[in-house]
Amino acid sequence: MTEALSRAEVTAQLRRLGVKRGGVLLVHTSFRAVRPIEGGPSGLIDALREAVGPDGTLVMPSWTELDDEPFDALTTPTARDLGVVAQTFWRGPGVRRSDHFHAFAAEGPQAAVVTADPLPLPPHIPASPVGRVHDLDGQVLLLGVGHDANTTLHLAELMAGVPYRTPSYCTVLENGRATRVDYGENNHCCARFALADDWLRVRGLQTEGRVGQAHSRLSRARDIVRVALEYLSMDPLLFLHPVDAGCEECDQARQSVGAAPFIRNTG
Template identity: 60%
Template structure:
């Protein structure tokens, strides 16, 4: 962020239109987060699109600072930190995030005090419960019970979807497994000794994860509001599991597009049922 006269500039210029857009300050972002229900001292798993949130004072690092301010010193902030290279051994100190996770998680795991899981489907976290969340057992599929995602739920964690929908919500992969979703798509990772390990993961295009919006709203369990310029959803992880699992048990393929809808990823998941 530019500095003028010793202070942060409060506006940015859109050169295409010549207009000026107010930058949301870190204090304002923290207040917005608290207003939608982020708990001081709590555990928060965030999925985000900074493009939707911006402009924020200090950029992506300013957003991270605002999240930590809203949580307070006793709170723990977690973000996905999985690698995008399944053909190289994972090194938590150097392996880059998958690009589709966004700039905020990409910067987050590299910040002082942040710890990262020691395996390829990593979670990064900072705060009193960070070591416990990221230090759990390596399980397959990666969101299975016992994983970092499950530990966030066990810690009465909240899920913040900031500028993204439930298609980004990793906790729903845990719900699939707890609900008995039977499909698996083919994935692999590479061990530290260079050996390739193939495994099946409950995966699809995830577009139908959007069903969680109506399930949660129907019970008043999803708080929504504006954070920066983005639409934000806040959910208790345990509420999401409680609401989603019975629906998956009733219809194990509820998150898959129908076979005639032409979704390649869902078709792959469906085909795994006959293997």
């Protein structure tokens, strides 16, 4: 059985990877890949806090999968696929959480800036938590996950004006009444986000190393967006699997090309 790493050892790994003290750090993580760590998920969060320091801001995804229920930042659970670290983080004292379905959670001096925007539709427009991390020149840390989990690439898609939108919806409270909001989202399987590995590596814009037991990646959000925009300008459908690949999600995104993006309330 692998011996659990101490929080101090994990903090040292994060600093060797290049986590900036005093910066903004957006973290996507799989604790299953990272463990064992002293203190479990809370121990990992403490190590991340120590790595960014008291002047740094820690950010994690915190959206829900309960699209038929109005979101409550104080009680609504995070989506299961975000994992136990994200679920633990937003419940911590002093952590702010966006007050909308596509929430992120943040702690630190820039937390209010990151989480202040109203419901972003689609979820990762510039006026969203991911967009604010980009504005603040934050870093993106992928702990035991690949770029398929990297929401900053969805921001790049929207900034590039990709032409696909698939139907999505959420439920909000309007005048005390649950109201369904339909919108188009730049959604697909995200597997081809893995292309960003080579794009960033060849330019020396991604550092990689072990954090806990997991292979991890670190880049500036602005570098991720800048490089992705370069490639998307040549092929806006680059992140979609080819037609003959048998990917239902990417096929659905391709079929939406040419349709007008939409946002509407259906009551």
